[in-house]
Amino acid sequence: MTEKKILQGFSRLTPLEKLHIAAGNCAHPETTEELLLSFLHPDPQIREILAGISENTISAYPLPYSVAPNFFINGRMYMVPMVVEESSVVAAASSAARFWAVRGGFHAQVHGMVKNGQLHFLYRGDGGKLQEAMPEVEIYLRKFTAVVTAKMEKRGGGIKTIRLKNRTDILPHYYQLHAEFDTSDAMGANFINSCLEEFASGLDQYLGDTPGFHKSDYEPLMAILSNYSDGCLVEASVHCPLRQLDEIVPGMTGLEFARRFVMAVDIASSDVYRAVTHNKGIMNGVDAVVLATGNDFRAIEAGAHAWAARSGQYRSLSRASLDEHDFHFTLTMPMALGSIGGLTRLHPLAAKSMEILGMPGARELMMIAAATGLANNFAALRSLTTTGIQAGHMRMHLSNILMQLKATPEESAVINEYFADKKVSYQAVADKLAGLRNKQ
């Protein structure tokens, strides 16, 4: 039974044949095919680039491509491209950027650019003896991988360290070669994985060639980079005198605002239910830049959240404080971004994002993304601790419903005014709109 329904050889069909089959699941297959095709770019070359990025591609999924101006970071003004499907993220980032631009802007720095990779293997021989041989093993492996590393070394990168880790606490006979890499302006996944797979062969060869070792004791399990980039940290911060926060909410002093803001961040440092949403808000900004520049947001997400849990408790990635005179707000997170390689040059709009940013290197791009994350975090907490977020969100929600109901600008104006002091729901808006339309 099951076998009968399986589509055979689907991957070898043409895009149009695949599209035809996918659309066959829909209520109106023909209009579905038309709609899906309508999202393809008119230029065949661009279409081919986009289709070639993934497999079984039948259309192009559009996300809003936006810019957030007025990001003043380390004394330089940026307009930040953001790709995000959630309403009010770009508005919030822009608003926070503008707010801080006149208060000294964002201060950012990169703490290390080290990336990690691991060769996982079983070794049934004497682990102590292998450990003793490590200085020699390292030289051997560096020679063995020279053909892979030569070009990266010319660009200032390469293998930094190779350590043996005894992890027989996890599994019997289980060891790792844990290596650190500098991949310069590239995210470096291919380079790291290639080095590690060479390590797997190289270690095999070393154990076979070296008296006192036996390659039969060695069973490689897997070789792969780690997205836990705890040696590749970026920090972005803002600070200002308390009196410069005075005007945020009418009737609230800067001290009062800062006190509530710091409490909100302290809560996110200790309560997991709050911390998750707090950090999610940071990632709204970070991921929007990551996507806009052709980087991989799953890698950044996984590393950031695991790092947020490094103390044994999942905590806020940002921290805030106030002293007698000043307010301080800082985000620190791991972020292994690339400014060359991957999709950054290949995707036509990722390439444009880099131009709009002034062609930053990897370090500069990390600082821009971190500043954007901090901006979104600031804007979210500012709303939450003052007017509440629903006011803004419900306006956005209403505007989405009006679009869905295909309201005219005139109808939208009437409805917006009507709902200024009322609860927004799809049904309530639909009813009101139907009422308006019946009147005419």
Added chain:
Amino acid sequence: MTEKKILQGFSRLTPLEKLHIAAGNCAHPETTEELLLSFLHPDPQIREILAGISENTISAYPLPYSVAPNFFINGRMYMVPMVVEESSVVAAASSAARFWAVRGGFHAQVHGMVKNGQLHFLYRGDGGKLQEAMPEVEIYLRKFTAVVTAKMEKRGGGIKTIRLKNRTDILPHYYQLHAEFDTSDAMGANFINSCLEEFASGLDQYLGDTPGFHKSDYEPLMAILSNYSDGCLVEASVHCPLRQLDEIVPGMTGLEFARRFVMAVDIASSDVYRAVTHNKGIMNGVDAVVLATGNDFRAIEAGAHAWAARSGQYRSLSRASLDEHDFHFTLTMPMALGSIGGLTRLHPLAAKSMEILGMPGARELMMIAAATGLANNFAALRSLTTTGIQAGHMRMHLSNILMQLKATPEESAVINEYFADKKVSYQAVADKLAGLRNKQ
């Protein structure tokens, strides 16, 4: 100085004016404007919907829209729409889906659909007395929010529980109302946030109206949903007799494959460097479905990774085991998805994704996304523990470089053959291609 460079009133400019300013940062402003405009959809109505989803929108960022066929889940065959910019994710998901379709398919279930929200507040009165009043407070708040909850209750959802949590361990006088919600097929963020903001006002009113309490003791801090949906878990699993794994790699028995596979998952359960990349691979599949259906991947990411750290150590979200006869592989993770509301109906392609999936409800969509995550995890570990991932990745890398260098199909064929047994790098491919072109 700083102030001078600030763009004033940017948000009020027309999209074309914004585009003009953004393109002004690029080397060729006119061609940049043309390129950015070329990504906008030809239909003005669709263009307006997409632009209205975010703010300061100047173009539409295309991601490949793909389908992965042959997902046999709980006895039903699905073609899964996936939106992902990383090569080989869709191919890997399709391959794993096909593999398991003839081995009983994916078994999935939802454990709970509870979403969380919190009203954070300071209470300087007697916390014990407030705790005693909670049954009355709960009735009061339910009445107070009735106007917000009426429609959700008709759809079978609503407020499930409201608890007072004393969190003076974190901050002096700090309490929470922690509420659980059922939001039916909606992700429910707006509903939850609206309820919580009503709680903030309602509690204020209760304390003012009730003898023995004083509203001056009460300071609301923030009211917001939590993306830590630990009561909204989905599980997807596969299992089969070991002998059905025999043919995976020539010369490797099913038992041998399963042994290595289980070791790989066990390592990801205990080593954070490995766990992060392991879970990242799961999210490759999950997020591709989340994006294709108009859901919010930052929310799913944050909740999943924090949950992976709930034991105090960040661990794999999946687990594998083998007994005498069978191999078992299971993914469990929190996942608060919506099948209505949000962008799911608004984004034209998200709406089509739902149709291609047969209009699933939220529970069914959670199971589909989890099965896709498990499929990607299976495919990644299968490669890693057998042939290594670089073979496949380098083929994809080569094809990206060839596109970038605008190689013709004939040139690509020659280059692909040449690099079959050689290291791929941009420079090496560019050199080889230049050589080819000079010959002609």
